[in-house]
Amino acid sequence: MGSAHIVLKGLKREFRIQCNGNIYTVDLCPDKPLLWVLREDLGLKGTKYGCGIGICGTCNVLLDGRLVRSCVLSIESLGDKEVTTIEGLNDALGHAIKDAWYSERVSQCGYCQPGQIISAYALLSNNPNPSDSDIDAHMTSLCRCGTYQRIRSAVKFVS
Numbered sequence: 001m002g003s004a005h006i007v008l009k010g011l012k013r014e015f016r017i018q019c020n021g022n023i024y025t026v027d028l029c030p031d032k033p034l035l036w037v038l039r040e041d042l043g044l045k046g047t048k049y050g051c052g053i054g055i056c057g058t059c060n061v062l063l064d065g066r067l068v069r070s071c072v073l074s075i076e077s078l079g080d081k082e083v084t085t086i087e088g089l090n091d092a093l094g095h096a097i098k099d100a101w102y103s104e105r106v107s108q109c110g111y112c113q114p115g116q117i118i119s120a121y122a123l124l125s126n127n128p129n130p131s132d133s134d135i136d137a138h139m140t141s142l143c144r145c146g147t148y149q150r151i152r153s154a155v156k157f158v159s
Contacts, residue, residue: 015075019044020088030076035059037075038085046086046114050142057141060115061085067122086114089121093158097121100157108145115141120155129159 017024019042026041038044038061047070050058054072061070062084089097097120100106107113116139123130123138130138135155143151 015078016080017042017075017078017083018080019083020085028075031074033071034061034073034075034078034083035070038070038083044085044087048111048114050112050115055142056112056115057119058112058115060118060141062118062122065122065125067119084118086118089117093124094121096158097124097154100154104150104154104157106147106150106154108147112141112143116143116151120151120158123155124158130155132156 012027012029015026015028015030017026017037019038024042026037028037028041035047035049038047039049047061048058049071050056052071054069057069059069059071060067062068062082063073063078064081065084089095097117101113101117106116119139119141123135127134127138132152135152139148139151139155
């Protein structure tokens with residue numbers, strides 16, 4: 001009789017996480033969403049919880065430079081990929097985007113802004129001079145305050 005590999009939910013195992021240039025080793029349940037690993041286990045509070053189902057974009061992070069919703073991404077699915085959060089945007093482009101957000105007075109309540117800034121970073125990393133339609137197509141995060149025109153202005157300010 002052959003043996004079967006069984007994964008039981010709720011059992012912790014050790015994970016090595018690359019995040020913002022640092023390496024963390026934590027014991028976690030494999031199905032724990034990345035959002036909660038960042039906030040609860042790594043103490044990185046910049047990534048916010050919005051909808052919990054990957055629609056709103058409040059929880060956006062970069063995974064090897066690709067924009068992802070961290071609330072629906074299990075820690076087990078990361079593999080060796082590098083996670084970048086709002087706290088990790090410390091290069092020239094990251095600073096330029098944050099400065100543009102301030103200059104264009106994008107934030108009202110500010111809750112969705114870390115996810116919006118991460119989205120803008122992903123867009124501008126691949127397309128340094130986006131058109132309005134490029135911005136609209138890429139910037140899909142929801143903003144309860146409706147600052148979409150100011151978000152577009154801030155992205156244009158950087159480009």
